[in-house]
Amino acid sequence: xMMEDFGDGLVATITTEFPNRxxxxxxxxxxxxxxxxxxxxxxxxxxxxSETLAQMVAPAFEYFIKxxxxxxxxxxxxxxxxxxxxxxxxxxxxxxxxAENLLLLPDQTGINSIGVLDFQDAFACDPxxxxxSLLMDVRRPFDAHFEAQMLGYYIAQxxxxxxxxxxxxHVLGFQRNFRILGRFEELxxxxxxxxxxxxxxxxxxxxxxxLKHPHLxxxxxxxxxxxxxxx
Numbered sequence: 001x002m003m004e005d006f007g008d009g010l011v012a013t014i015t016t017e018f019p020n021r022x023x024x025x026x027x028x029x030x031x032x033x034x035x036x037x038x039x040x041x042x043x044x045x046x047x048x049x050s051e052t053l054a055q056m057v058a059p060a061f062e063y064f065i066k067x068x069x070x071x072x073x074x075x076x077x078x079x080x081x082x083x084x085x086x087x088x089x090x091x092x093x094x095x096x097x098x099a100e101n102l103l104l105l106p107d108q109t110g111i112n113s114i115g116v117l118d119f120q121d122a123f124a125c126d127p128x129x130x131x132x133s134l135l136m137d138v139r140r141p142f143d144a145h146f147e148a149q150m151l152g153y154y155i156a157q158x159x160x161x162x163x164x165x166x167x168x169x170h171v172l173g174f175q176r177n178f179r180i181l182g183r184f185e186e187l188x189x190x191x192x193x194x195x196x197x198x199x200x201x202x203x204x205x206x207x208x209x210x211l212k213h214p215h216l217x218x219x220x221x222x223x224x225x226x227x228x229x230x231x
Contacts, residue, residue, distance in 0.1 A: 031157070033134070037130075057178050059186055063189070070222070081219060090125055101118040141202065142209065184203065204230055
């Protein structure tokens with residue numbers, strides 16, 4: 001067992017207290033994700049398919065959609081767009097990569113300055129997944145301008161095809177955040193954690209943001225009536 005004390009420098013806290021440091025810190029986090037995506041995929045990391053990712057939105061179905069035909073239509077449309085969009089080789093994705101699971105380590109620089117927590121649910125997925133999880137952080141106010149700035153940095157650092165990457169980013173953004181809508185409702189309704197409802201407007205806005213992407217046009221027509229009904 002290897003252990004390291006990461007200290008108390010949560011990225012969420014530091015970037016709130018010192019917002020001028022946020023771009024620099026997030027560039028270092030993106031550099032970590034780029035570095036991670038270039039490592040060999042661990043044998044234990046379960047590969048994800050379009051079908052698996054589409055099935056993962058089940059919590060949203062359970063709490064917000066009762067009509068079975070509507071569920072089937074959304075699942076089919078989502079699986080189709082995932083299958084069409086996610087063609088890149090998969091890498092290790094931390095899955096819950098956001099500001100409250102990342103720490104800024106003292107006396108370190110670059111990628112060595114970022115400590116990572118809560119990756120027990122890591123899986124094999126598209127490199128866009130963790131970038132999306134980082135920038136579409138449902139626990140912090142969403143900033144589309146900052147998102148664009150950081151996406152530009154990622155694309156410049158990797159040389160990835162811009163249009164293809166942004167398509168994968170937004171499609172996965174819908175998949176993750178539509179699932180989170182249901183998951184947060186479950187935590188509040190079943191487990192009595194009412195504080196999760198505070199984040200619901202942010203998640204809803206992020207889902208609407210992802211649905212603006214042209215690749216999600218078929219999903220958008222099916223999901224918008226559901227999203228508009230969520231307070």
